[in-house]
Amino acid sequence: MTTWSFFADHRAEILAATLDHLALVVIAMIIAILIGVPLGMFIVQRPALRTIALGIASIFQTIPSLALFGFLIPIPYIGGIGKRTATVALVLYALLPILRNTYVGLTGIDPTVLEAAEAMGMTRTQILFRVRFPLALAVILAGIRTATIITIGVATIAAAIGAGGLGTFIFRGVALVSDALILAGAIPAALLALLADFLLGLLERRLKVY
């Protein structure tokens, strides 16, 4: 009862925090896609860079999220307290699934199709954009889907460095030992994640027509 009445009394704040959270995730995801997909396409053409790029992206994933936020604070330009630092950290987290799936998708094409493309006189760039990329799209999107769900969760921790969002309720709830406050952050975050998973899953299935 207390939780419900808390939700009812603070629905405007919860909604505002949810939108705040969503904005943080969407901006981070757009940047991560704009970096991850072209980088994935680039390392297909330059196999020497593959290990380095995937290695660096993996290292960021292994750093505990709270520590990563902490590490970024003292760094000039991208660091400090607030949304900018949080966005950088979220981008670094989202990068690996996007980069890895882009690479796997682009290299996992039926070899007879690639042989035909080469034999017909397509250039490497034409093969990349007209054959590899469209055929890899469903796999790339699966990576974006994974990254989005991770980012929605990790973004709650961004409140620790003053980035706002649903994490604000959770941290305050932990400090005040209030289940209602924790749930006010956790439930909308979980619903966002489920919704994103569902919608991106729908899109992914529509792309898998071949």
Add this chain to the structure above:
Amino acid sequence: MNMKTQLCPKKMIEFRGVSFHINDILARAIVSGISLEIPQGETLVLLGRSGSGKTTLLKLMNGMLLPTKGEIFVQDRSTTAWDPIRLRRGIGYVIQDAGLFPHFTVAENIGLVPSLKSWEASRTAARVDEMLQLVGLAPREFSHRRPRELSGGQRQRVGVARALAADPPILLMDEPFGALDPVTRTELQREFSALARRLGKTIVFVTHDLREALLLASRIVLLEAGHIVASATPQDFLRLEHPEVRAFTASLAVNPGAPA
């Protein structure tokens, strides 16, 4: 055309002392000592067991592989001197599983090389319809389908249509009918045999099936472990005494009950 080209058809492809090695520590030779002339209009069948180097020879002709030793001349120019992209756009290529682009429609698959050569859309569309009719598929019914909506035989017909779309003088075919059921295979072999005679293209056809070779070839070249061991017209081929030839002709005789 002048008299000279009619009397003595010019050679389209020529191998001069060609070897190809895999670039590893052992430097194993895949093919070696290959010298071969393929005149214009010939249907040359490269016959041999798996691993005898047939596909390697084919890939040497369109510059997908470059020779370790010797030279291959296509229309009097070495494959190392050709721009590989231009060379390949002038050579049709058909492979076993057709290798159609699954995300393209039949029409887009067939129209690919013309579009790469920046033909006008209307010219490409007319050519696509013409090619579909040529391989026995009704344009209205098939041009908007995707490869997964075709049977194996239909896919292979589209593969042939795609290879012919930009009207290349040379056609390379790597076991194009190998994955089809026997009935469809025989059907396509017969149709293609007639088509090949009509088109007058220079065709190099790879197979391990002697029956197919006898049906299609104007000349059969037999490969064994990377070497040419026999070269003859289909009629003469059956009379050769080379043990590898005997091995292939024996393969015809072991199942006399099988339909021709």
